[in-house]
Amino acid sequence: MPLIKKIQSSISLKLFLAFFIIVFLSLLSLLVTINSLSKTSDAQYRLTQEALPLLRTSNAFSLSLFEYLALLEQITTNQNANATFSERLQAREDKIQTNLEALQEITPKELDVTPIIKPLEDIINSSSQLQSLIIIDRASIRSTTNQHVSNIRENITDIRKKIRRHQIIAASTTQEKPSFIAPIEDNLLRLDEIISQYTQAQFLDLDEVKYLESRYTIAIRNITQQLTQIKDSELREDIALATNQLFIQITDKEGFFECLVRLNENINSINSIIQKNKNSEQTVNLILGQLLEKVGERTNSQLNNFTHIINSNIQLVIGIMIIIVTLTVLIIHSYVIPKxxxxxxxxxxxxxxxxxxxxxxxxxxxxxxxxxxxxxxxxxxxxxxxxxxKSDKIVIDKQTRLRNIINNAVDGLITIDNQGIVESFNPACEKIFGYSAQEVIGNNINLLMPTLYKAEHDTYLNNYLSTGKKKIIGIGREVKGRRKNGEIFPMDLSISEIDIDGSIIFSGIVRDITTRKQTESDREKLIDKLVNSNNELERFAFVCSHDLQEPLRMIRSFSEKLQNYMGHEFEKDEKTKKYFHFITEGASRAQQLIADILSYSSIDNDMQALETVNCEELILAVKENMQLYLEEKQGNITFDPLPYIEGNKTQLFQLFQNLINNGMKYQSSDNTPLVHIQALDQGSYWQFSITDNGIGMEERHHKKIFDVFKRLHRKNQFAGTGVGLSICKKIVERHSGDIWVSSEKGKGSTFYFTITKNIRGEDNDS
Amino acid sequence: MTVNARLAEILLVEDNEGDIELTKEAFEEAKFRNNLHIAQDGEEALDFLFKRNGYEDALTPDIVLLDLNLPATDGREVLEIIKADKHLKRTPVIVLTSSQADKDIIGSYDLHANCYIVKPVDAVKFMDVVQHVENFWVDIVCLPNQNK
The missing domain is CATH 1.10.8 (Helicase, Ruva Protein; domain 3)
Known part of the structure; x- marks a missing residue:
């Protein structure tokens, strides 16, 4: 039986009834609460209606009072208070009156507004006093003071003028400058300063006034003292008169400094009135505030009554609710939950x-x-x-491995979408291009291309996407890239297209080949250079050899002719004989050298003629060439079975001949020369050896003997030019082989050389 | 001055017989008495200098005229060996050769050759140069006497 039904059947009808009653009761109490709530809001509305206008009126009253006071304060700072001012003041006073009446009318009867009337009256009464202080008293004091100032200045100027005039006359009659002038002028300047202090400040406090007065008196006394020094009686009288005038300005009734003191008193009384007014305003505002507070309290106490009723109702509802919930929980807990x-x-x-x-x-x-x-x-x-x-783990493992591979790849790996926007950029790429992955991802791939290629690339991509024509995809190509620092560099780029869930992305593998290209180009240049110099050298050797033969032939022929011509005479003189010997000997040596050089340098030129050569035949031919020599020396040439090899027959013949010849030649005179030739199959090449029983050589010469013109013996011991082995070396190298010697002094020598079997293949490779 | 009293001992190291002949004649005509020894290759020169292989009685030469291109042990090696020897290094070595290559000139001086002379092509000049060498190195220069 389904669970829900079990629960339903386990709740009895009685319980259900009790439940119903409780719900009914709670609804009832809810109604009571709602009713009292509506009553409260009614009362609240009423109270608001009563309090608001009062608040508004009291604000208006405060404002008008403030405005009145502001206007009053204005005249204390404004020097030009006039008749229109009192009119404006009157208007504001009227406004206060109107607002006061409105306030009295609106205030509830049980609240008293009268306390504010007393301070208000104080303020208004003070205004006439303030006006008289400012407009009448201060103006009259200022005008008297200013009169004094102008008088004092006039007198000062008068004295100065007179002194100056006297000074000019004195100067014209070449008298010295009178001693009284400087002190009098100093003191006049002091008086000037004292006056300026007032005109600049307009108001001085009592201490300052006293100080200035004492300085003024001292200055006048100083001037009077100087009077005795003046010799010109007319001038003395004039200055004494003016100084007296200066003195009168302060000793007179209502003198200059007395005026300053009165001005001070005037300002002090104005300030005290203003202060009094401010206090009165505060009192008014305080009373108004208390008034409003009382109204607020009344409203609050009424509201509290209602709130109390509501609270008790809400408590009732909550109590009933708690009972319902507890009952429900008890039922469920005892019947259903345990199971x-x-x-x-x-x-x-x-x-x-x-x-x-x-x-x-x-x-x-x-x-x-x-x-x-x-x-x-x-x-x-x-x-x-x-x-x-299980499958997730496999996928994650694979992804991790793949990411590791990509991140650690030496080659750069970039992927772009079909708009050319970079989606990934591995660390190798960062290294190659100098951009960080963040800088590139989300940008167009043409950021990494030289300007020249940018437009081309977009065309590529669009062409491919619309026509499917591949220019680079699937194939590697050498292109140019652009680093962050703007450097353009060659790179290998291979691009492949990947279809991931129907969206196409392209992945590119990038390899920086700057170094490789540089090396390649360096090598090509070097090879070019070498080929050139080699060609030139060969040409030079060839030309030289041919042209040199000519003069040498001349030397030889004509020295022989000369010898014949001298005949008997020649035979007589030893020295002549010797000299002729050197001439013909030198010439024939030169001819031999040239012939050898020619033969050495021509080796390169006939490598075209490759053919299969029977080595045994070659040896036999060599042997035949040397037949006479062999008979004379009792020598012999022997060989083991020899192979057929690929090569240039003429050169191979020369190679064998030179080596066999050497074996026969470098012998001590009492020895029977023997030369033996062997060939050893070494897989890809043949290794030949030519062994003799000759004089041998020290190990230190083993390498040098293959150098051109290098000889180990004197010409009178063994003739030769030192080219033979160089020719051998060159021939062997042309056949992709090596040549070396193994020998010991006095124990014969064995020359080895190798010949590659597949020489044609080698040739193709190189 | 020291040499004047006695024969100047000169060693010529030269493989070319024509040059040997010319040098010989030049020294024969010289105003100072001299004793010209000839070695035709590097080995022979060293044997002479180190008094071995048949040269046990040889005198240490006052000067050596040395060709560079010799069979087997060439002049450069001979020069190096002479200048590496505690006593022989005092003997002036005059390189007399047909090579004009910078490599040889600088190389010889690097090996402390005392002077380097290129063999003149014509015979008159050759004789002239050899006589100048003799004048300078035998007459003017003060040489160490190593045969006391």
């Missing part, structure tokens, strides 16, 4: 275990109800999870 909780707990535990990855957990799937169905579903889910986890 279900255990299995639910178990299922929750199972779920938690599986969620935390414990797939070994065995789930209880017994039963037939919803919990059992949930358990079965969870069980199925568990097996799905196990399977999925």
């Amino acid at each position: 279900i909780t255990r299995r639910l707990q178990r299922l929750t535990d199972d779920t938690n275990h599986i969620a935390s990855g414990d797939y070994d957990r065995i789930i209880d799937i017994s039963g037939n109800d919803e919990i059992a169905q949930m358990a079965k579903a969870l069980d199925g889910f568990k097996y799905d999870l196990i399977a999925k986890n």
Whole structure:
């Protein structure tokens, strides 16, 4: 039986009735609460209606009072207070009156407004006093003071003028500058300063006034003292008169400094009135504030009454609700939960275990109800999870490996979408291009191309996407890249197209080949240079040899002719004979040298004629050439079976001949020369050896003997030019082989050389 | 001055017989008495200098005239060996050769040759040069006497 039905049937009808009654009661109490709430809001509205106008009126009153006071204060700072001012003041006073009346009318009867009238009257009464102080008193004091100032200045100027005039006259009559002038002028300057202090400040406090007065008196006394020094009686009288005038300005009734003191008193009384007014304003505002507070309190106490009623109703409702909930919980707990909780707990535990990855957990799937169905579903889910986890792990492993491969690749790897926007950029790329991955990803790939290629690339991509025509995809190509620092460099680029879930991306492998290109070009240049110089050298040797033969022939022929011509005479003189010997000897040596050089330098030129050569035949031919020599020396040439080899027959003949010849030649005179030739199959090449029983050589000469013109013996010991072995070496090298010697002094020598079997293949490769 | 009293001992190391002849004649005509020894290759020169292989009685030469291109042990090696020897290195070595290559000139001086002379092509000049060499190295220069 399904679980829900079990629960339904287990709740009895009685319980259901009780439940119904409780719900009814709670609804009732809710209604009461709502009713009292609406009453409260009514009362609130009423109170607001009463309080607001009062607030507004009291504000208006405060404002008008403030404005009145502001105007009053203005005249204390404004020097030009006039008649229109009192009119404006009157207007503001009227406004205060109107606002006061409105306030009295609107204030509830039980609240008293009268306390504000007294301070208000004080303020208004003060205004006339303030006006008289400022407009009448201060103006008259200032005008008297200013009169004094102008008088004083006039007198000062007068004295100065007179002194100056006297000074000019004195100067014209070449008298010295009178001693009284400087002190008088100094003191006049002092007086000037004292006056300026007032005119600049307009107001001085009492201490300053006293100080200035004393300085003024001292200055006048100083001037008077100087009067005795003046010799010119007219001038003396004039200055005395003016100085007296200066003195009168301060000793007079209402003198200059007395005026300053009165000005001071005037300002002090104005300030005290203003201060008094401010206090009165504060008192007014305080009373108004208390008034408003009282109104607020009244409103609040009324509201509190209502709130109290509402609160008690709400408490009732909450109490009923709590009872309902408790009952419901009790019913469920005692009838249903014990059965279900255990299995639910178990299922929750199972779920938690599986969620935390414990797939070994065995789930209880017994039963037939919803919990059992949930358990079965969870069980199925568990097996799905196990399977999925396995495949996820494989995918993640593969991804990690792939990422590692890409990140550590030596070659740069870039992927772009079909718009050319870079999607990935591996560390090798960062190294090659100098950009970090962040800088490139999301940008167009043409950031990495020289300007010249940019447009071309977009055309490429569009062409390919629309026509499918491949220009670079699938094939490697050498292109130019652009580094962050702007440097253009050659690179190998291979691009492949990848279709991922229907969207096409391109991946490019980039290899910086700057160094390789540089090396290649360096090598090519070097090879070119070498080929050139080699060609030139050969040409030179060839030309030289041919042209040199000519003069040498001349020397030889004509020295022989001369010898014949001298005949008997020649035979008589030893020295002549010797000299002729050197001439013919030198010439024939030169001819021999040239012939050898020619033969050496011509080796390169006939490598075209490759053919199969029978080595045994070659040796026999050499032997035949040397027949006479062999008979004379009792020598012999022997050989083991020799192979057929690929090569230039003429050169190979020369090679064998030179080596065999050497073996025969470098012998001590009492020895029977023997030369033996062998060939050894070394797989890809043949190794030949020519062994003699001759004089041999020290090891230190083993390398040098293959150098051109290098000889180990004197010409009178063994003739020769030192070219023979160089020719051998060159021939062997032309056949891709090596040549070397193994020998010991006095124990004969064995010359080895190798000849590559597949010389044509070698040739093609090189 | 020291040499004047006695025969100047001169060693010529030269393989070319024509040059040997010319040098010989030049020294025969010289105003100072001299004793010209000839070695035709490097080995012979060294034997002479180190008094071995048949030269046990040889005198240490006052000057050596040395050709560079010799069979087997060439002049450069001979020069190196002379200048590496504690006593022989005092003997002036005059390189007399047909090579005008910078490599040889600089190489010889690097090996402490005392002077380097290129053999003049014509015979008159050759004789002239040899006589100048003799004048300078035998008459003017003060040489160490190593045969006391």
